[in-house]
Amino acid sequence: MKLAVLGGGQLGRMLGLAGIPLGVEFRFLDPSGTAGAAAVGELVLGALSDRTAVAAVARGCDAITYEWEGVPATALADVVATHEVAPGPRPLAISQDRVAEKSLCSDLGLGTAAWRTADTLGELVSAVRELGVPVIAKTRRGGYDGKGQATITVPDLAEAAWNALGAAGDLIVEETVAFRRELSVLACRGRDGASVVWPVPANRHAGGILRESRVPAADAATQAAAEAIARRMLDALDYVGVICIELFDTGEVLLVNEFAPRVHNSGHWTIEGATTSQFENHVRAVLGLPLGAAELRDGPVAMLNCVGRLPDLATILSIPGAHFHDYGKASRTGRKVGHVTVVAPDEETLEVRLAAARAAIDDDG
Amino acid sequence: MKLAVLGGGQLGRMLGLAGIPLGVEFRFLDPSGTAGAAAVGELVLGALSDRTAVAAVARGCDAITYEWEGVPATALADVVATHEVAPGPRPLAISQDRVAEKSLCSDLGLGTAAWRTADTLGELVSAVRELGVPVIAKTRRGGYDGKGQATITVPDLAEAAWNALGAAGDLIVEETVAFRRELSVLACRGRDGASVVWPVPANRHAGGILRESRVPAADAATQAAAEAIARRMLDALDYVGVICIELFDTGEVLLVNEFAPRVHNSGHWTIEGATTSQFENHVRAVLGLPLGAAELRDGPVAMLNCVGRLPDLATILSIPGAHFHDYGKASRTGRKVGHVTVVAPDEETLEVRLAAARAAIDDDG
Numbered sequence: 001m002k003l004a005v006l007g008g009g010q011l012g013r014m015l016g017l018a019g020i021p022l023g024v025e026f027r028f029l030d031p032s033g034t035a036g037a038a039a040v041g042e043l044v045l046g047a048l049s050d051r052t053a054v055a056a057v058a059r060g061c062d063a064i065t066y067e068w069e070g071v072p073a074t075a076l077a078d079v080v081a082t083h084e085v086a087p088g089p090r091p092l093a094i095s096q097d098r099v100a101e102k103s104l105c106s107d108l109g110l111g112t113a114a115w116r117t118a119d120t121l122g123e124l125v126s127a128v129r130e131l132g133v134p135v136i137a138k139t140r141r142g143g144y145d146g147k148g149q150a151t152i153t154v155p156d157l158a159e160a161a162w163n164a165l166g167a168a169g170d171l172i173v174e175e176t177v178a179f180r181r182e183l184s185v186l187a188c189r190g191r192d193g194a195s196v197v198w199p200v201p202a203n204r205h206a207g208g209i210l211r212e213s214r215v216p217a218a219d220a221a222t223q224a225a226a227e228a229i230a231r232r233m234l235d236a237l238d239y240v241g242v243i244c245i246e247l248f249d250t251g252e253v254l255l256v257n258e259f260a261p262r263v264h265n266s267g268h269w270t271i272e273g274a275t276t277s278q279f280e281n282h283v284r285a286v287l288g289l290p291l292g293a294a295e296l297r298d299g300p301v302a303m304l305n306c307v308g309r310l311p312d313l314a315t316i317l318s319i320p321g322a323h324f325h326d327y328g329k330a331s332r333t334g335r336k337v338g339h340v341t342v343v344a345p346d347e348e349t350l351e352v353r354l355a356a357a358r359a360a361i362d363d364d365g
Numbered sequence: 366m367k368l369a370v371l372g373g374g375q376l377g378r379m380l381g382l383a384g385i386p387l388g389v390e391f392r393f394l395d396p397s398g399t400a401g402a403a404a405v406g407e408l409v410l411g412a413l414s415d416r417t418a419v420a421a422v423a424r425g426c427d428a429i430t431y432e433w434e435g436v437p438a439t440a441l442a443d444v445v446a447t448h449e450v451a452p453g454p455r456p457l458a459i460s461q462d463r464v465a466e467k468s469l470c471s472d473l474g475l476g477t478a479a480w481r482t483a484d485t486l487g488e489l490v491s492a493v494r495e496l497g498v499p500v501i502a503k504t505r506r507g508g509y510d511g512k513g514q515a516t517i518t519v520p521d522l523a524e525a526a527w528n529a530l531g532a533a534g535d536l537i538v539e540e541t542v543a544f545r546r547e548l549s550v551l552a553c554r555g556r557d558g559a560s561v562v563w564p565v566p567a568n569r570h571a572g573g574i575l576r577e578s579r580v581p582a583a584d585a586a587t588q589a590a591a592e593a594i595a596r597r598m599l600d601a602l603d604y605v606g607v608i609c610i611e612l613f614d615t616g617e618v619l620l621v622n623e624f625a626p627r628v629h630n631s632g633h634w635t636i637e638g639a640t641t642s643q644f645e646n647h648v649r650a651v652l653g654l655p656l657g658a659a660e661l662r663d664g665p666v667a668m669l670n671c672v673g674r675l676p677d678l679a680t681i682l683s684i685p686g687a688h689f690h691d692y693g694k695a696s697r698t699g700r701k702v703g704h705v706t707v708v709a710p711d712e713e714t715l716e717v718r719l720a721a722a723r724a725a726i727d728d729d730g
Contacts, residue, residue: 017382020404022678023691023703039385040405275686275708290683298663313387318655321640326388338388343640 008035016040018279036328179248273301373400381405383644401693638666
């Protein structure tokens with residue numbers, strides 16, 4: 001079996017590490033000759049938007065997947081006729097358009113923050129008035145890790161926000177949700193329609209970048225609500241592979257923030273913490289294999305991102321229960337270059353270990 | 366960090382899968398262009414006995430290890446001057462010579478089966494008389510997986526055994542131990558002299574080939590005795606890396622059968638079953654990094670070898686708690702081509718899952 005992956009970053013690298021034991025060979029398409037996934041498969045150099053390159057990397061492969069949701073759906077136009085592409089172009093296209101994403105949620109009866117579109121400054125001003133400050137204006141397409149967003153705290157700032165963001169395209173304006181915490185639900189659906197849902201992690205962001213995920217985080221009712229959201233979306237999209245849906249937990253209800261049609265940073269803890277990791281189940285799903293159990297293994301688990309630069313390896317490895325993941329990337333401000341997963345028999349022990357790990361991880365902020 | 370590995374089979378492949386997350390790059394020396402470790406590193410083609418090839422693969426690497434104990438110690442003669450080689454040439458040479466191995470055990474006060482050397486037919490006849498039938502005659506060097514061995518059940522068969530084995534070199538003759546079961550102890554020692562010992566697995570062989578390993582298998586006293594054996598041997602050899610010592614459990618005492626100076630088939634269960642796998646700890650040790658905990662994670666675990674041919678992947682993956690490991694090798698009678706590890710919350714559940722896995726694994730015997 002051979003799997004083509006569009007994108008050769010850390011997600012591709014971890015897909016490869018999970019898939020090789022299943023006997024799967026990997027071929028990655030990436031514009032960079034130093035892509036970290038080259039350690040676990042063949043690297044084909046090319047743009048992810050290049051239909052010819054996508055066709056070349058797909059040749060001889062049993063299926064195609066992607067590890068970056070920025071792949072233009074048009075780049076897949078040729079290969080969908082000849083190959084299994086999972087997740088398909090439709091969830092990909094929806095995830096790239098915040099309006100389509102929110103509309104899908106409405107159609108499925110899934111709660112979101114109230115929102116308006118704003119294609120002109122006048123519409124932005126109206127939206128701010130209707131929703132009430134503070135609101136968040138976002139580009140309809142193209143933003144990630146907090147980029148392409150502006151918080152409007154007083155109505156007079158609408159014009160500045162428009163000048164900062166409006167040039168990049170149409171905007172969506174969302175009410176600010178007073179959430180208690182950020183959760184995400186990771187789920188995987190197979191070609192046969194069967195799905196599994198992992199225990200929901202609680203996520204902490206800073207500077208628009210995920211810093212920590214913790215599991216377990218949800219009581220039974222919250223877990224059930226998150227699972228219902230995930231399964232409704234997976235089934236509606238006839239989805240194949242792993243999805244990550246980011247959620248706001250208001251304490252009363254779970255609201256959908258956005259989803260990523262791929263394996264996700266907030267699911268990295270599954271490598272050591274779950275019976276089957278998000279990476280292995282994604283590979284299984286895309287290749288039409290049965291999915292593995294998504295339950296938590298022993299004890300609680302936490303994932304800490306290493307942003308900007310890596311911590312000292314020996315220091316991390318001397319922490320009991322700590323597992324290191326180096327993405328093979330050069331240091332750069334704001335870049336995710338690795339993560340550390342810490343497992344422990346109980347929450348108290350986890351806290352001690354986490355304190356040591358946090359002290360060793362010298363993020364660039 | 367870059368690690369040179371002599372041998373590019375499944376052990377090299379699993380070393381790579383464990384080491385890549387630590388940021389380690391791999392370069393393998395193997396005579397076969399289809400070596401399975403090529404999926405996780407650079408493959409250099411060459412004989413493991415070729416000093417020039419060994420020097421070439423070592424160039425630019427931080428350390429050298431091997432995944433096959435048949436590497437001639439002479440092949441390492443040049444690189445030991447320029448590189449960290451772990452485990453060192455001495456344990457390698459001892460493991461290749463059953464007489465040196467048994468003598469080491471005697472020196473360290475570790476029990477073994479009674480044994481004699483036999484360099485001539487006359488000495489073989491004397492040894493058989495002294496030890497009493499049945500005895501096992503083995504070539505002093507070069508045997509593995511039950512090859513190069515003959516059981517002598519009546520004294521008159523000594524000449525036939527000599528004719529079958531004596532031409533291959535000097536023999537060692539061992540009394541037959543009435544053991545209750547076969548155990549092995551896997552341990553790892555770092556460059557700083559610290560060591561960890563995994564829970565002892567019970568192993569079942571058939572046709573001279575390991576078929577199953579189960580953990581936990583030992584009560585506290587047996588575990589302590591096995592750990593004492595492992596630590597005595599590791600410290601005496603100033604050993605760096607993973608060692609596997611095969612043990613006969615007579616019900617009264619643990620006797621050393623033989624040791625392998627490398628990661629070992631009876632430790633494959635550690636990938637899913639232990640906090641840190643034998644592969645990751647071997648990489649850590651060889652590169653001078655701190656070792657990870659070797660304790661059992663949740664529940665019991667069993668490893669089943671796939672010999673000759675692989676089972677149907679979808680059937681295995683549909684068994685809860687089953688993890689598949691395809692070595693990327695062509696099918697061939699008697700060849701280890703993969704393994705399945707099964708985890709479960711309790712022994713009863715494990716038995717049910719194991720029965721399903723055994724039924725799916727269609728060994729060639």
